[in-house]
Amino acid sequence: MTKIAVHMTGGIAVYKAVEVVRGLQKQGHEVRVAMTQNAARFVGPATLAALTKHPVLIDQWAATLNGQVPHIELADWSELSLVVPATANLLAKMAAGLADDAVSATLLATSAPKIVVPAMNVHMWNNPATQRNIAQLRQDNVMVMDPATGMLAEGYAGKGRMPEPAAIVKQVQDYLTNGPLKGKxxxxxxxxxxxxxxxxxxxxxxxxxxxxxxxxxxxxxxxxxxxxxxxxxxxxxxxxxxxxxxxxxxxxxxxxxxxxxxxxxxxxxxxxxxxxxxxxxxxxxxxxxxxxxxxxxxxxxxxxxxxxxxxxxxxxxxxxxxxxxxxxxxxxxxxxxxxxxxxxxxxxxxxxxxxxxxxxxxxxxxxxxxxxxxxxxxxxxxxxxxxxxxxxxxxxxxxx
CATH class of the missing domain: 3.40.50.10300 (CoaB-like)
Structure with missing residues (x-):
């Protein structure tokens, strides 16, 4: 069992991230969730709190019962950080080391391995700025899961669609079970x-x-x-x-x-x-x-x-x-x-x-x-x- 922090950002595909949480739980992992304010516009945090039996971190200034700093507590708790969906904005923040909300602050503070699942419009994905940010994240040892090609929310096909939840869960499982020291x-x-x-x-x-x-x-x-x-x-x-x-x-x-x-x-x-x-x-x-x-x-x-x-x-x-x-x-x-x-x-x-x-x-x-x-x-x-x-x-x- 691995302690996995799922970080959700404000893309339309965020509704599928709920299935990712459930899929990880079915694999025996303990899951907690952090959301950006924009993500909470698409999916209610009460849904994730009910599924995970933990409060959802949205406000990095929220008070805690034991007096801990919320985003630092989650950062220290995490054994793996999964960003799903990862918007172009969040990718840029991670690449630049920005920390202006609960999600980006937690990701900057954690030493846990990170997997990001980009999901955005094809033109945003192909933008040179986004590709530079992806290259920087990979250089920083962040695993980037390529987006799928298919019908986008805008009504036309292109690369940028979020992979299906089952594929994301499999990617996480493969990462956890096929590390460089597997079998050692x-x-x-x-x-x-x-x-x-x-x-x-x-x-x-x-x-x-x-x-x-x-x-x-x-x-x-x-x-x-x-x-x-x-x-x-x-x-x-x-x-x-x-x-x-x-x-x-x-x-x-x-x-x-x-x-x-x-x-x-x-x-x-x-x-x-x-x-x-x-x-x-x-x-x-x-x-x-x-x-x-x-x-x-x-x-x-x-x-x-x-x-x-x-x-x-x-x-x-x-x-x-x-x-x-x-x-x-x-x-x-x-x-x-x-x-x-x-x-x-x-x-x-x-x-x-x-x-x-x-x-x-x-x-x-x-x-x-x-x-x-x-x-x-x-x-x-x-x-x-x-x-x-x-x-x-x-x-x-x-x-x-």
Missing amino acids: TLVVTAGGTREALDPVRYLGNRSSGKMGIAIAKAAANAGARVELIVGSVSVALPHSDRITVTQALSTSAMAAAVSDKFQTADALIMAAAVADFRPAVLADQKIKKHGDGTLTLHLVPTEDILAKMGAQKRSDQVVIGFAAETNDLLHNADAKLQKKNADAIVANDVSEPGIGFGTDDNAVTILRPNQAPLRWSRQSKMMIAEKIVALTANLLKVGD
Whole structure:
């Protein structure tokens, strides 16, 4: 099941979009709807609200019960955005990055994959401006479904007619089931591990799990089956038929889970912040203050999961690690790349404000053996995740 936001714009074909919503629901997807004011002139929002059991987003300034910004809440909820019908005006807004209504603002804010279904008069479709906008959207990795040729609302035939609802639903299903990682299995780790000191306390870190969970979602959207192994996380876990979640709070538990899952997987993406040390002795009772109140801990190294998997990986498997650094980013990350026998290291400076642990954004540098560093500037973790998944597909030589 995929969370699909259907965005309806003000073309006469919008009445057929109601059938698209029903068709997606019959496929088991959860659907919510956003409409432009002009779309609401053709189809009443009450119809869509009744079908989806969710309020229809029309006014981006509408109040919500929990105080969230409506178009941002829908943007974050979406796992796929479908624009049907997509008018020439909406295509132009998307291509230019405009956000002056609820639909265009949500589409600009979401990191979910996008499919647009243009529907308009043949002359509008053939206009050079529209074709430039279509080319820009495709360059931006938006899937554009070609309009059909047939009788138009104006009473003559031409290209620009919206495809039939069943064809649109099939296009969505094909996209969701035939991604670049279809047939592949990825092991993804997320969150931080905890090393117990006593029954009450533990050594931990600030990892929220956002990056790893975003990678799991992106991999599932790309058609992969995902084995998500999570430590301590502070965000909601994904719910998808393609994602299996295993909890492993300690480094030893995560090592065991990764070792087990990776045997039959195609790739491992180690996004978890794994503890490097654990107490040499685990106290069986809560540690009390004694004497001057100071406490000396004797720490020993934990198992190096990434190095172990890098050493064991087969020639047809890919291992990608993360390097969260606070200084000498490229030097430390390159050393990790060599030492761990990884196919790539995703390096990020967690000392920079606004990126890294607990934030929604990240900025990373990709290091690969015998290749120049690849720098991805600050952007949402979901966008970074999609690029990491595309990198994984490339390393797996998908399509070769």
